Amino acid sequence: MSAFLLNRLFQSIVLLVIVSIIGFTVLNLMPGGPLAQFGLDPGMTQKDVERLAAQLGLNRPLWIQYLDWAWRLMQGDWGHSFRDGSSVLAVIGRHLLATLLLMGTSTALAIAAGTWIGIRGATQRYSLFDYCATVGAMVALSVPTFWFGLIGIYIFTLKLGWVPAGNMYTIGDGSVLDYLHHLILPSLVLSLVHVAIWSRYMRTATLDALSQDFVKTARAKGVSERRILLKHVIGNALLPMITLAGMQLPSILTGALVTETVFTWPGMGRLFLDSLGYSDYPVVMGLLIFSAIMVVLGNLITDIVIATVDPRIRLA
């Protein structure tokens, strides 16, 4: 196990270095840059822009900028935002909780609903429920999330007045109930696509488990269908789902770009979009590295969990 972990750790570091080099190069080679936002300011002269570029270190050769950034990163200094001067880790920290709340809730919803729909679809194959679930999943996968978001706001906020138009909480309130009230629409909208994915995978996995010999044996022994399902099928069907859940982990922490924008949710997805729009290189690089670490971690945790719950798999 430890050899496996060491090996994975080494691979992860190499991966992070490659990701950072590519990310840094692509980002810095884009024309424009962080000072482009001042191009239309009537009071900003060319000299002012050049002075700022020098102060931000943007006039140095690219490889020196990268090495400087990487060296600082290794010392735990993720740099400072070009926009407001705060440290990148503080910027990420400020947005992380909002994302965790939204993505965590929607993922939990998606897993619960998707598991139930998938199992019921598999056990009642070709029933009306199964057909409805299949068509529903197709629609949820085909239609962009922002569309559901806008329609949701139109119906449930503007027409019915049931839920707020967005935001994480009412300014000046911020009670638990208020948070929950604001969470309803965005988490439901965001979970739609994940319910679709999860239910399809769960259905297939359940069908697969149902066709296994041990299920036939159990049936032959006269075990009840309910007991077969609970004791033999669901546990086995959930095993491949662990991989799927592991793949979800990075997105739980890195946010949903479009949904956060539509629902004015102050999370990581929107931070990434904003930082990219302003070419705030230190923050974009910080988010890139953060995402890469999450992906690596997600995969590692998945491997370990699978090995733990499935005795047939041994990590070496």
Place this chain on the structure above:
Amino acid sequence: MTKHSATTSNYSRRDALRMVAIGGAVGIFAPNLLGKPAFARASAKPSGRIIVGLGQEPTVFNPLMAHIEVDDGVHFSVFDALFRIDPQGVIQPNLAVEVPNQKNGGISEDGLKWRIRLRDDVRWHDGKPFSAEDVKFTLELITNPNFRSWRTAGHALVRDITVVSPTEISWRMEEAFAPYLSFLTETFIVPKHILEKEANPNNAAFNQAPVGTGAFKWEKRVAGDHLELVANTEYFGDGPHIERLVFKYIPDLTVLYTQFKSGDIDLVGQPYITPDHYGEAKTLPNRVVTLLPRTSFESFYLNLERPQFRELAVREALYAAIDKESVIQGLYYGVPTPTETFMPRQSFFFNANLPLHQFDLNRAAKILDQAGWAKGADGIRAKNGVRLAFSNSTTSGDPLREQLQQFLQQTFAQLGVEMKISNLPAAVMWGEFWMQSQFDSVIVGSSYLIGADPDVTNRLHSRSIGAKGGRGSNNAQYANPEVDALLDKGARTFDPDARRAIYSRVQELVRRDLPFLPLYQSNSVEGLKKGINGFVPNGNTRTESWNALAWYWAS
């Protein structure tokens, strides 16, 4: 420079008439301009809260650091400058007790020596007294080479700053520079006693929790969401009247409008309500929606160094081929106003006598024929081996501008002119591509003035061409010796009437030379809830929240 007043304004009858005429919608709110009217001020305690919705997130709270328009709303509320500019373009005292001029001796006859007298009743939010030392510190910090200052133009000319007394400061200018007074209306004073202790003012804690002298104190910021300011009950001026001022960040403009409709925000700030929602917004119950002139202009901007555009005939023909009326009515829902100049129509310096544009495709063709631009085998005009073909760029993802491009592309094609559309993301567009004049032509919305000062040296003087090593952003690469001389003279002239003659002539020359084809002056569709009083738009500042201290809810 703009008109400026001392503590007591001294307007002539002509000034008064002009102000009434200019005021328009602003005039309706005039009694509330600098605070709540006396009769409404029975309860002195600030109460209520106003939420301003913004399309970009304010992030730079040190007002001296490089920042964008949207940060100004916070700066105007938390800090004070020596002067403020009112909606009529009149400079009013803020931290100073009077606006210096050559008559009151605040500025010497040669324009080189400045003396400012300051208020003695101002305190920082932490209770420390404000003094001339803070002003000196601020002006010196701006030109500190290690500090990431915003604009240094004007400030770089200041020499020998002397603190005469806690309430008086003087300095010498390297050369006479009349626009500096206007620059100072956008220069907020920061506290010396806090910032002087910082080893690196660029990363100071102050930048995330500023301490000012303004009508509102910093409360908290929820990054990516909103920030809250709370009333400074010790403020020296009249106001504030609301207890809390909240700036809420809503990046998607449709969502911004939806939240205005649903009542989540009380007032729509930049970038305001989009023109396509104007018709519906006007009909919303319990909302006040008004069109208000901005100082920014949409123009078809040309790179005069491109051989296609060097000849005036080409620029005239292209201008005549633009059906402005159809563009404004058909594409922009009638929201903007056609213009012939870069000067806002509400400005004292606006030249209303410029020749009016006429859409006439036949005339456009005739101009090109006479100038020798004949159609080739491919149907595109050419002269001396130069095809009348060029690319046009604007920020991608702006559907209205993209429609405008397609409309112009088709019209120009009828004339035998080929226009290719080549759009770029904003972060790319306004960088080197724009600053270093790497474009053929662009559609751009930009302001020319700082505050309300008519000086446009940075945009139109030949020594401001960045692509030729100049200091400014004359990106059209426009060069006219007469304009240069006038701009030099205008910057040294302090008398408003003399300056008016100078800048009227500049506008005539620019209209004649057409370095850019003026399309329209922008109007913002401003929306607020019924019941908010004291809201006064001010086209001379970059923010709708410039006088939030005067806002209050009708009881």
